[in-house]
Amino acid sequence: MDNKPTFPATKPQTLGILGAGVWGRTLGQLVSQNGHRVEYWSRSGDRSLEEVVTGANILLSAVSMKGVASVLSQVKAIGLGTDTIIVTATKGLDPQTTCTAAQLWQRAFRDRPVVVLAGPNLSKEIQQGLPAATVVASNDESAASLVQEVFSSSNFRVYTNPDPLGVELGGTLKNVMAIASGVCDGLQLGTNAKAALLTRGLTEIIRIGTHWGAQMETFYGLSGLGDLLATCNSPLSRNYQVGYQLAQGKTLAEILPDLEGTAEGVNTTQVLIQRAKTLEISVPISYQVHQLLEGQITPKDAVEALMLRDIKPE
């Protein structure tokens, strides 16, 4: 008997992928392998934004956060088809508004379904065909189900989730902890320290995320704890690499030009601290990462400051 699982036979969809960086290309590869049509747009590509946007019934943005506001205003000027689903795979926060990428897309296109795609998804492993799982989250159940069908394969297991904000914040805020984790490993602080960092880091993510309006249980899923574990334990993570190199005495200005792709955690830390200060939310680990990125303290000072905080119940 053939026990091979079958995936729902969705009719071929046309995806327009905005941002042909590492993650946009990897996601494009996954859907092409499933028989869907993919058109990429990037600033240096040969297709116009208008061609890619008007031809797509699923528009996926994998633009890094610094480009989202400008790209979506260009898409708005072009206009979207009435049935177009927007998918966002960006993991960042907008400095002007402190909004997530999905919040910006939803504000710009109030009547269109927006789906967040996030999970423990190191692109290099996925490109090698290694198994991975992810989450597609939306307030629009049928849009999330269609995107689930489009991406699901024997190498890529896709779950739906009804809490897009929680899924997106899990993927976004863990980048701050990935920088801290790189510092922890770069200083060779050991497994106990790492376990303490990730556990207290998750508490911090949940504190800020639930205050934002996300569901607590979402942070224990793939896009929260799952992505925290993947990113904080892998040298493939660019955010982890930033922290690791800071621990070795390099400055941010020395690290960033040689980094392969975007480390969103650098900007996310700044925006998170701005938001946490305004709302008076305690984020001690993120605060030390912020001080470190600003060049105000050394990695060793950051560890000491965390260890010497007032003692308190867990």
Ligand SMILES: NC(=O)C1=CN([C@@H]2O[C@H](COP(=O)(O)OP(=O)(O)OC[C@H]3O[C@@H](n4cnc5c(N)ncnc54)[C@H](OP(=O)(O)O)[C@@H]3O)[C@@H](O)[C@H]2O)C=CC1
């Ligand atoms: N790589 C990974 O493993 C994963 C990444 N992500 C997230 O996906 C997003 C992209 O990451 P990744 O692909 O790795 O990063 P890259 O640095 O490889 O690519 C960034 C992309 O954003 C585009 N971009 C940046 N600024 C602008 C702008 N002002 N206007 C238009 N386009 C712009 C770039 O366009 P251009 O080519 O024209 O410069 C490029 O296509 C990030 O938010 C990241 O956190 C999420 C999960 C996994």
Ligand SMILES: O=C(CO)COP(=O)(O)O
């Ligand atoms: O989000 C990611 C994995 O899920 C990618 O992490 P980096 O952006 O740190 O490489």
